[in-house]
Amino acid sequence: MSKISEHSLFQLTLMRMREFIREPEALFWALIFPIALAAGLGIAFRNQPPQVLTIAAVTPRLSDALRQEKLLNVMQLPRVIAEQSLRTGKVVLLAEPGPDGSIVYRYDDTNPEGRQARMLADQAIQRASGRQDAVAGNDKIMREPGSRYIDFLIPGLIGMGIMGNAVWGLGFAIVDARRKKLLKRIIATPMPKHYYLLSFLFWRLLLLVVEVGVPLAFGALVFGVPMRGSAIALIAISILGALAFSALGLLVASRVKTIEAISGLANATMVPMWIVSGVFFSSQRFPDLVQPLIKALPLTAVIDALRANMLQGAGFAQMAPQAAVLGAWLAVCFGLALKLFRWR
Amino acid sequence: MQEQATKAALRVRTLRKAYKDIVAVDGIDLEVHAGECFGLLGPNGAGKTTTIEICEGLTEPDSGEVELLGLHWNVDSEALRQRLGIQLQETQLSEKLTVLETLQLFRSFFRQGPGAEEAIQKVQLEEKRDARVGNLSGGQKQRLALACALVGDPDLLFLDEPTTGLDPQARRQLWDLIEEFKLAGRTILLTTHYMEEAERLCDRVAIMDHGKVISQGTPRELIASIGVEHVVEFSTGTTLDLAGIGGIPGVRDVRSENGGVLMQVTELHQAVPALLAELSRQGVPLTELRTHSATLEDVFVHLTGRHLRDE
Numbered sequence: 001m002s003k004i005s006e007h008s009l010f011q012l013t014l015m016r017m018r019e020f021i022r023e024p025e026a027l028f029w030a031l032i033f034p035i036a037l038a039a040g041l042g043i044a045f046r047n048q049p050p051q052v053l054t055i056a057a058v059t060p061r062l063s064d065a066l067r068q069e070k071l072l073n074v075m076q077l078p079r080v081i082a083e084q085s086l087r088t089g090k091v092v093l094l095a096e097p098g099p100d101g102s103i104v105y106r107y108d109d110t111n112p113e114g115r116q117a118r119m120l121a122d123q124a125i126q127r128a129s130g131r132q133d134a135v136a137g138n139d140k141i142m143r144e145p146g147s148r149y150i151d152f153l154i155p156g157l158i159g160m161g162i163m164g165n166a167v168w169g170l171g172f173a174i175v176d177a178r179r180k181k182l183l184k185r186i187i188a189t190p191m192p193k194h195y196y197l198l199s200f201l202f203w204r205l206l207l208l209v210v211e212v213g214v215p216l217a218f219g220a221l222v223f224g225v226p227m228r229g230s231a232i233a234l235i236a237i238s239i240l241g242a243l244a245f246s247a248l249g250l251l252v253a254s255r256v257k258t259i260e261a262i263s264g265l266a267n268a269t270m271v272p273m274w275i276v277s278g279v280f281f282s283s284q285r286f287p288d289l290v291q292p293l294i295k296a297l298p299l300t301a302v303i304d305a306l307r308a309n310m311l312q313g314a315g316f317a318q319m320a321p322q323a324a325v326l327g328a329w330l331a332v333c334f335g336l337a338l339k340l341f342r343w344r
Numbered sequence: 345m346q347e348q349a350t351k352a353a354l355r356v357r358t359l360r361k362a363y364k365d366i367v368a369v370d371g372i373d374l375e376v377h378a379g380e381c382f383g384l385l386g387p388n389g390a391g392k393t394t395t396i397e398i399c400e401g402l403t404e405p406d407s408g409e410v411e412l413l414g415l416h417w418n419v420d421s422e423a424l425r426q427r428l429g430i431q432l433q434e435t436q437l438s439e440k441l442t443v444l445e446t447l448q449l450f451r452s453f454f455r456q457g458p459g460a461e462e463a464i465q466k467v468q469l470e471e472k473r474d475a476r477v478g479n480l481s482g483g484q485k486q487r488l489a490l491a492c493a494l495v496g497d498p499d500l501l502f503l504d505e506p507t508t509g510l511d512p513q514a515r516r517q518l519w520d521l522i523e524e525f526k527l528a529g530r531t532i533l534l535t536t537h538y539m540e541e542a543e544r545l546c547d548r549v550a551i552m553d554h555g556k557v558i559s560q561g562t563p564r565e566l567i568a569s570i571g572v573e574h575v576v577e578f579s580t581g582t583t584l585d586l587a588g589i590g591g592i593p594g595v596r597d598v599r600s601e602n603g604g605v606l607m608q609v610t611e612l613h614q615a616v617p618a619l620l621a622e623l624s625r626q627g628v629p630l631t632e633l634r635t636h637s638a639t640l641e642d643v644f645v646h647l648t649g650r651h652l653r654d655e
């Protein structure tokens with residue numbers, strides 16, 4: 001054995017690592033689950049080709065005119081069958097000749113597809129009847145990486161991962177050790193007490209490489225999620241986030257004695273942030289009144305900084321407000337945890 | 345007297361500790377000599393664990409003095425931690441680690457001591473060297489806890505209920521190990537509520553009850569102190585007159601218990617014939633008769649009127 005392997009800090013960190021990798025469930029929830037979630041949501045909310053609406057027309061002339069519009073799928077049907085198709089939702093609109101050469105559109109005006117079909121159909125009929133557009137409109141299609149849902153989602157999932165793994169990782173391990181009197185046994189040895197907490201920190205930072213690296217690589221390789229900002233700034237904000245959430249985990253676990261209590265407390269701490277901090281949808285959707293509050297949450301800070309870095313190429317200067325929020329959480333939680341912490 | 349005082353490995357004076365509603369330790373004095381195995385014997389709740397944890401520096405006493413190896417917790421705690429081996433009651437070591445890994449971890453906390461492999465040999469866990477702690481039997485876990493207490497090569501070993509919850513075979517195996525430590529000249533303080541354990545392992549014993557030391561000495565001295573050499577237990581088919589039994593010469597104490605009668609006597613060869621004669625005089629049939637030499641259990645019964653273990 002070399003010298004370093006005999007050091008308490010090395011051995012304690014090794015214990016953290018062994019306890020983690022020998023718990024298959026922990027491995028799954030910490031690493032596989034976020035990727036599965038990203039893959040699932042990335043596919044579900046992928047940008048789809050423009051939707052084609054199916055409509056019915058009762059005369060060949062109408063059908064021909066309507067088929068000029070590429071976004072309409074026109075079926076020419078006898079009236080009785082066409083009416084039945086409209087009622088059962090197989091078509092969203094029925095076009096038929098009205099009195100005096102007019103056209104009658106039958107559709108449900110509460111159905112957005114029906115209204116859209118009405119606009120497209122009328123436009124096609126008018127153009128076929130010789131209407132000229134007063135102003136020419138030209139389309140330029142933008143489908144750029146960075147503005148898709150998956151680009152929004154990956155930084156959110158990374159932030160959620162940093163928070164969840166730190167709060168769960170510390171909270172559960174500490175409470176379990178306290179419950180089993182292992183904490184008490186360990187402080188009955190000459191081990192300096194701060195080594196125990198430092199070992200969590202070292203292990204957190206080691207795991208951070210994986211818990212940030214894996215979703216990042218997955219997003220970049222599978223969905224082409226951009227990384228426009230400096231990598232060093234991204235690493236720095238991830239580390240700061242991990243430290244702040246570790247302090248939060250230490251604080252919630254500082255006195256708790258049962259697994260049930262720590263589960264409740266950890267969830268009560270994290271679930272509100274999952275909802276308001278913009279993991280899955282923008283936190284801007286909440287009222288202006290509560291925005292300062294949301295911005296002061298550590299998860300909002302991590303996610304906002306990661307998004308700014310990855311999607312808009314923000315560097316250290318632009319991430320300073322978020323870094324300040326995280327630094328404050330780190331200092332307050334760590335200070336409180338040291339005051340409240342019980343070894344038994 | 346002066347010479348003995350310098351040899352004390354542990355000295356406790358007028359120690360007191362109260363929790364919210366209960367006085368756990370009520371002014372006890374103890375002295376453990378270097379090289380001896382000292383036992384704190386008493387029922388659950390007697391204050392044994394509180395006492396040993398105060399000695400281990402894990403619990404702060406309300407008042408009183410504790411001196412270990414000539415050192416004190418408030419000034420020398422770092423030096424003390426290096427020199428003590430501690431096994432706590434009901435500690436669960438990390439189940440995911442192997443025996444070897446656990447001992448390497450604990451060894452890393454101490455400046456000196458035997459290596460993890462050597463500690464494994466000492467507690468005879470070689471076959472389980474690479475087994476996860478979670479897969480060990482109760483006895484094996486307890487031996488591992490013992491090994492964790494040994495990796496710092498301690499001058500003073502604290503064992504809190506080392507065999508509680510073990511089957512008789514595992515208990516005997518642990519006793520053999522502790523006897524080996526004794527032979528190696530280690531000073532040991534152990535707590536137990538098994539009188540066989542105290543009698544077999546301890547050079548001296550302090551009997552504790554309700555936070556107080558009610559008697560102290562070698563097991564032999566303690567047994568002799570109650571002036572009783574034998575205990576006769578018997579049951580009868582019908583009720584009998586206890587007063588008549590108490591009048592038999594050489595009978596120190598008679599009490600009825602669990603449907604039988606417990607009789608402490610000095611001269612067995614005189615008491616038993618006299619008992620049989622008295623029973624036939626009363627016309628009471630004897631259904632069961634047992635005798636045994638007095639034990640620490642009988643000392644406890646004599647002092648408190650209760651048994652060490654509530655059955």
